[in-house]
Amino acid sequence: MEANKKLEKKLNIGAWIASIVVFVLVVSMRRIPMQDFGIDFSFLPAFYSSLNAIVAVLLLAALYFIKNKKIAMHERMMKLAMLFSIVFLLCYVIYHITNPETKYCGEGFIRNIYFFFLITHIILAAVILPFILFTFIRAYTKQFDRHKKMAKWVYPFWLYVAITGPIIYLMLKPCYGL
Numbered sequence: 193m194e195a196n197k198k199l200e201k202k203l204n205i206g207a208w209i210a211s212i213v214v215f216v217l218v219v220s221m222r223r224i225p226m227q228d229f230g231i232d233f234s235f236l237p238a239f240y241s242s243l244n245a246i247v248a249v250l251l252l253a254a255l256y257f258i259k260n261k262k263i264a265m266h267e268r269m270m271k272l273a274m275l276f277s278i279v280f281l282l283c284y285v286i287y288h289i290t291n292p293e294t295k296y297c298g299e300g301f302i303r304n305i306y307f308f309f310l311i312t313h314i315i316l317a318a319v320i321l322p323f324i325l326f327t328f329i330r331a332y333t334k335q336f337d338r339h340k341k342m343a344k345w346v347y348p349f350w351l352y353v354a355i356t357g358p359i360i361y362l363m364l365k366p367c368y369g370l
Contacts, residue, residue: 196333197335199332200329200330200333200335203332203333204326207322207325207326207329208322210321211321211322214281215321218284218318221289224289228290233286233291234287234291234368234369236283236284236286236287237287237294237361237368238361238365239283240279240280240283240287240357241357241358241360241361242358243276243277243279243283244280244353244355244357245354245357245358246276247276247277247280248351248354248355248358250269250272250276251269251347251351251354252351253265253269254266254269254270254273267331270328274324274328277324294367294368295367296310296363297366297367298363298366302363305363306360306363306364309356309359309363310360312352312356313352313353313357313360316352316353317353320346320350323346323349324346324350326342326346327342327343327346327347330342
């Protein structure tokens with residue numbers, strides 16, 4: 193199939209809009225008055241952190257499959273990684289608009305490690321989102337050379353975000369409910 197540059201342009205606009213909406217939503221979550229939907233969403237951090245871990249596994253599997261020229265499996269893994277990332281984001285937002293912020297309770301050197309992971313995770317998650325979408329769009333519109341060039345530098349950052357999310361959760365877990 194031939195590359196579809198017209199579709200790419202439309203999808204790129206959608207990617208920018210989605211990225212801006214997500215960024216504004218995540219930045220303003222704490223400014224939204226806490227909502228009570230009559231459901232206890234305190235289980236969500238473990239759930240969405242697990243989703244992040246699954247995304248990391250899917251990304252590693254996708255890399256394995258593409259390196260072994262199993263393109264259909266690579267494509268499936270990447271689509272699943274995108275789907276799990278969307279579900280993660282929805283759960284993350286729901287949790288943070290229904291629960292108070294959890295402060296890190298660790299002390300000493302581990303506190304520095306936590307904040308290093310947290311800060312790099314947040315910055316990279318915010319910056320990498322549009323590039324994940326653009327990389328996906330390049331593949332979707334059959335521009336595989338451009339997709340490959342982008343994926344080589346986008347992939348490690350997405351993987352880092354997917355791995356550090358669960359690490360941050362595990363470090364923060366003792367602090368929930370304090």
